[in-house]
Structures are given as structure tokens and as C-alpha cells.
Amino acid sequence: MTKPQIWVSIFLAVFIILFFLGRITKKEETSRDLSSETYNEMTEESSTELSAEQLLNNFGCLNCHGSNLTGTQMAPALNNLSEHWGKESLLSYLRNPGNYLNEDRFKEYRKKYPSQIMPSFGEKNIKELGKIVDYLLAH
Ligand code: HEC
Incomplete structure (x- = not known):
């Protein structure tokens, strides 16, 4: 290699090293920003959102269903619901319980709890x- 060629390759090598160092530190910064953002979101949510119990x-x-969901004279216990419901169907039930009154289980409920109906x-x-x-x- 001639002298100018050596200088050019040294220059190139330094340039490449700086370029990659720059990229690595930049990536670290963005990931730090992201995680502090999600952290803020999480703490905000937990301070304003209510728990399922609330x-x-x-x-x-x-x-109606009792303070421990064990049922009262007005409404049945809410346990083992996963035997009858999936996530979608239970959500749809809560939004529209009237659609399910023809099922046998609900005909029984109507007899057992005549004074109340699931709103x-x-x-x-x-x-x-x-x-x-x-x-x-x-x-
Ligand atoms: C006014 C009383 C009353 C209130 C308030 C009430 N329910 Fe009900 N719920 C009932 C009755 C009565 C039934 C039995 C079905 C029927 O007769 O409509 C029932 C049935 C249910 C069922 C079906 C049980 C099964 O065996 O599949 C679920 C689930 C349920 N209620 C959840 C809830 C949830 C969640 C809330 C609050 C968001 C709620 N209920 C509020 C009276 C009530």
C-alpha cells in the first residue's frame, strides 16, 4: 500500500467505527424514552382506573349477587362462570341479558328469583x- 492509500483506509475505518457507535447510542436513547413513556402511562392508568372489585x-x-358474589335471595352466585361462558359471550350477556332468557338455566333462574331480573x-x-x-x- 502507498502512503495515501493507508491514510484513506485509516480514515475509512475511523468513519465506520464512529458511524456504528453513533447508531448504538442512538438506539439506547430511544428505548429509554419509550420505557419511561410506558411507565408514565401505566402509573397514570392505575391512579385513575378502578379495579374490578370496585x-x-x-x-x-x-x-344482588352478594358482597362475595356467593349469591343472595335476589340473584344467583357468580362462581364457575367459565363453565358456561367465554370472554366474548359473557361480555355480550352483560350488555344484553334479555337475549339469553330462553336458555334452560335462565328459565330456572326466573323461577328461583322472581323478584329480580338481571339488568x-x-x-x-x-x-x-x-x-x-x-x-x-x-x-
Ligand atoms: C337487580 C339485581 C341484579 C344486578 C344489579 C345484577 N344482577 Fe346479575 N343477575 C341477576 C339475576 C336475577 C340473574 C339471574 C338471571 C335472570 O333472572 O335474569 C343474574 C344473572 C347474572 C349472570 C348469569 C349467571 C350464570 O349462571 O350464568 C351473570 C354473569 C351476572 N348476573 C353478572 C352480573 C354483573 C357482572 C353485574 C354488575 C355489572 C350484575 N350481574 C348485576 C340480578 C342482578
């Missing part, structure tokens, strides 16, 4: 209903 109380579910929660926030559904299916 929602069950606020929506009046506990008044429709179609007006409620779908995310909050989803939270209740997840909670109920996990019990």
Missing part, C-alpha cells in the same frame, strides 16, 4: 365491562 360495587352487581349494562364503558368479565371468569 366496578362490581359501583355497578351494583354486589347488591342490562349495555350503556357501560366496554373496557370496564371487559375488566369485570376477566375478573369473573378467573373466579
